[in-house]
Amino acid sequence: MIHLANAKGRDAEVNAEAVVTPVRVRWIDDEGRPASLVQVLRGTIDRDVSALASRAGSLAGVAELLIDGDPEIDVETYGSFIDHTSRVYVGPDKRVAHRAAEVEVVKLPDGTVKEKRPRQVTLGNMSAETPLRWSGKFLPKAEVVHKFVLAVKTQIIHVNGLTYDFLYAMAEELEQKNAFLRVGAGPRANQPLVFHRGGTPYPAGFLEGRTQGDKYQLVLHLSNQELKAP
Amino acid sequence: MFRHAGAEVRCQPVKVDRSKLYGSVEIEAADDQGRPLELATIGPDGHTLIAAGGRAMAFVNPDRNWIDRGRLRPVDPEGRPLAEVPSSFDEPIQLETPATIDDLLDHQVKSIYYLEMDAGAEALLALLAKGAIFRFPFAWRGGWISDVGFLLAGQDDRPFLLVAQPTTLHFVGLDQAASVVEEEAVEPGAEEEINFGL
Numbered sequence: 256m257i258h259l260a261n262a263k264g265r266d267a268e269v270n271a272e273a274v275v276t277p278v279r280v281r282w283i284d285d286e287g288r289p290a291s292l293v294q295v296l297r298g299t300i301d302r303d304v305s306a307l308a309s310r311a312g313s314l315a316g317v318a319e320l321l322i323d324g325d326p327e328i329d330v331e332t333y334g335s336f337i338d339h340t341s342r343v344y345v346g347p348d349k350r351v352a353h354r355a356a357e358v359e360v361v362k363l364p365d366g367t368v369k370e371k372r373p374r375q376v377t378l379g380n381m382s383a384e385t386p387l388r389w390s391g392k393f394l395p396k397a398e399v400v401h402k403f404v405l406a407v408k409t410q411i412i413h414v415n416g417l418t419y420d421f422l423y424a425m426a427e428e429l430e431q432k433n434a435f436l437r438v439g440a441g442p443r444a445n446q447p448l449v450f451h452r453g454g455t456p457y458p459a460g461f462l463e464g465r466t467q468g469d470k471y472q473l474v475l476h477l478s479n480q481e482l483k484a485p
Numbered sequence: 486m487f488r489h490a491g492a493e494v495r496c497q498p499v500k501v502d503r504s505k506l507y508g509s510v511e512i513e514a515a516d517d518q519g520r521p522l523e524l525a526t527i528g529p530d531g532h533t534l535i536a537a538g539g540r541a542m543a544f545v546n547p548d549r550n551w552i553d554r555g556r557l558r559p560v561d562p563e564g565r566p567l568a569e570v571p572s573s574f575d576e577p578i579q580l581e582t583p584a585t586i587d588d589l590l591d592h593q594v595k596s597i598y599y600l601e602m603d604a605g606a607e608a609l610l611a612l613l614a615k616g617a618i619f620r621f622p623f624a625w626r627g628g629w630i631s632d633v634g635f636l637l638a639g640q641d642d643r644p645f646l647l648v649a650q651p652t653t654l655h656f657v658g659l660d661q662a663a664s665v666v667e668e669e670a671v672e673p674g675a676e677e678e679i680n681f682g683l
Contacts, residue, residue, distance in 0.1 A: 276650040282557040298539030344522035470656035482639035484599040485505040
């Protein structure tokens with residue numbers, strides 16, 4: 256969901272639909288049956304090189320283990336389908352760590368460390384109690400596409416008849432102006448947009464609208480990179 | 486290499502990402518004793534720790550049995566066979582299809598390349614500086630499908646190649662509500678600035 260306000264300050268919560276690339280290639284077998292890709296397990300930490308070296312006493316000893324058997328393979332689990340995995344921290348003993356102090360290491364483009372600081376976790380602000388305000392800052396489309404990389408898009412869609420009118424009117428106004436509306440979080444619409452807790456902050460958001468008869472297309476383009484050379 | 490208005494323009498693509506422009510942020514973690522921690526993946530059973538590189542992709546048939554990729558053939562979403570597409574580096578890319586801004590906005594940008602152009606590109610660069618955008622099929626290594634390449638000028642009128650893919654953007658009417666739900670005081674004028682830094 257996204258919480259938006261229009262030029263009159265009226266606000267509504269509407270749907271924000273992820274914009275994805277549709278499937279362009281499918282694979283079929285020699286009988287014409289569709290094949291699908293799955294993720295399978297092929298290596299666990301308790302059987303990786305360092306684990307085997309610990310067991311053998313040295314890296315050289317791993318070769319002997321491999322000649323004598325298949326210690327790197329667990330026939331019960333390897334090849335099984337895996338999904339819904341999670342990321343965890345593990346310690347030097349290869350056990351899950353349940354407490355971790357995280358530090359952000361900020362590096363300059365040349366790789367040198369600029370600073371170290373406590374981790375800053377971003378908070379989602381697109382469906383917050385305060386709506387994303389109508390900034391009133393219109394930017395010509397031709398100017399924006401040559402200045403920013405609009406890498407992430409989300410399509411904004413009504414949830415009922417009232418919000419259909421609400422969003423259609425926005426799309427129509429933006430189309431008539433042939434411009435983007437600058438969108439940002441905060442009271443001045445100038446703070447980065449973040450979809451969810453821990454999500455990527457996007458310093459620049461641009462709302463684009465088009466209409467086609469009684470249909471509309473309202474898209475929020477997000478950018479965290481300028482279109483410029485290093 | 487591009488071919489435009491009868492002339493060939495050679496250029497070198499240089500990949501551009503955020504880290505090259507603004508730097509990067511890495512996370513370091515330590516336990517209570519200050520010992521470094523590493524990120525790992527835990528399996529769906531809640532206890533299997535998966536090693537780096539411990540996951541692989543495999544094709545399965547509708548019976549969920551593994552099937553060798555060599556026995557598969559690619560088709561488009563309608564089931565029509567696909568022909569191989571060559572690498573865009575095999576032949577000069579014809580710049581003959583202008584693109585509109587809306588055309589570019591309908592695509593999802595995957596990667597960005599700054600183009601270092603050899604001498605002789607002045608006419609093309611002048612056209613790009615006036616706002617021209619060209620589109621063409623683009624495949625880095627060749628394969629079964631092409632992406633869409635957009636050639637346009639960026640800031641300072643420098644040439645960029647955006648490699649993009651089509652999207653699911655669509656017009657919606659009153660009856661077509663969404664089916665998929667996705668998942669202070671400032672200096673005067675400061676609100677006009679956009680801070681891309683870290």
